[in-house]
Amino acid sequence: MSEFRRDPLKDTWVITKNFRIRQPREFFVDREQVTITCCPFCPGQEAKTPPEVFAVRPKGMDANGPNWQVRVVPNKFPILRIEGELNPQHDGLHSCLQGIGAHEVIIETPDHHSSLAQLNLGETTAVMQAYRARLLDLRQDKRFRYLQIFKNHGVEAGAPLPHSHSQIMALPITPPLLRNELNACREHFLREQRCLICDLIAQEMADGRRVVLNDGQFLVVAPYASCFPFELWILPLLHNHDFAQQSDQQLAACASALQDALRRLYNLLEDPPYNFILHTAPPEWPRPGHPDFWTTLAQDYHWHIVLVPRLNHIAGFEWGSGFFINPQPPEDAARFLRDANPTLNF
Numbered sequence: 001m002s003e004f005r006r007d008p009l010k011d012t013w014v015i016t017k018n019f020r021i022r023q024p025r026e027f028f029v030d031r032e033q034v035t036i037t038c039c040p041f042c043p044g045q046e047a048k049t050p051p052e053v054f055a056v057r058p059k060g061m062d063a064n065g066p067n068w069q070v071r072v073v074p075n076k077f078p079i080l081r082i083e084g085e086l087n088p089q090h091d092g093l094h095s096c097l098q099g100i101g102a103h104e105v106i107i108e109t110p111d112h113h114s115s116l117a118q119l120n121l122g123e124t125t126a127v128m129q130a131y132r133a134r135l136l137d138l139r140q141d142k143r144f145r146y147l148q149i150f151k152n153h154g155v156e157a158g159a160p161l162p163h164s165h166s167q168i169m170a171l172p173i174t175p176p177l178l179r180n181e182l183n184a185c186r187e188h189f190l191r192e193q194r195c196l197i198c199d200l201i202a203q204e205m206a207d208g209r210r211v212v213l214n215d216g217q218f219l220v221v222a223p224y225a226s227c228f229p230f231e232l233w234i235l236p237l238l239h240n241h242d243f244a245q246q247s248d249q250q251l252a253a254c255a256s257a258l259q260d261a262l263r264r265l266y267n268l269l270e271d272p273p274y275n276f277i278l279h280t281a282p283p284e285w286p287r288p289g290h291p292d293f294w295t296t297l298a299q300d301y302h303w304h305i306v307l308v309p310r311l312n313h314i315a316g317f318e319w320g321s322g323f324f325i326n327p328q329p330p331e332d333a334a335r336f337l338r339d340a341n342p343t344l345n346f
């Protein structure tokens, strides 16, 4: 079982894994990569994963067989487990919770060699539909405060398995990054009676220097205070707080904007490792002690995707201060990306 442990100085939490004792040599940085001879995400290998919780496949085809287009399975080696109670414990200044949650893998394509940027629009839209289906299902569990969808592409971005996939973690604690963002949006709304992200979209569209793409439904922008070179935000122009409420048409538009951004990055930076993270509203269950939570969420929050190529390492200063040093102004990143080829060229 893993544990959430709270750091009282940083006011944040760490997930501690203690499934087995790891020898120090397992942490050596230059240890050999494990070579996977038989990919568990490939069609025909369905028995190598836990039974699927969602799949897109033709009607009448059996679950857990081949012929799927997108497949969602619980992680075989989950960081968090769905069974059990949170069982909060306190020891002086130290607090911990049991590592309760869910950890699922969204296998985005049956093709072992295709990356997300190479899928067609229908295939990418099906991935978005899988995200929506899992959010709608997992949010019924009242233990979960936040559902985090993210993707790691490339070994440097945390994806040792090459078969294209993303992940969802259902968490019993709202991640501090999201909590800060939710609070900032709520405070802006209470002050201005307007959505902070709608205001940001209007300002970026009027300015134009950091805009990579505006296709009439989504804005792709290099944020003003980008932490990393070529960081991008993918922002729906239509205000809505909740990714899970999006229509098929809106998900197709999201898939199109995401594909455009991924292909520009691929062509400009030669298939960089990257992460993306979906920022969407938390499940709106009443929170004891917080009667004011979520009362304005539908008006004050605005879902979006954060896409970060992993081109540089986080060093001592960033680690120690929380300030990022970005060697590239986002105005330059946006200019290069506007000029980059947005079509499939590989």
Ligand SMILES: [Zn+2]
Pocket (backbone or CB within 6 Å): 039, 040, 041, 042, 111, 112, 163
């Ligand atoms: Zn594979």
Ligand SMILES: [Zn+2]
Pocket (backbone or CB within 6 Å): 195, 196, 197, 198, 199, 238, 239, 240, 301, 302
């Ligand atoms: Zn908005």
Ligand SMILES: [Zn+2]
Pocket (backbone or CB within 6 Å): 181, 279, 304, 306
């Ligand atoms: Zn955000």
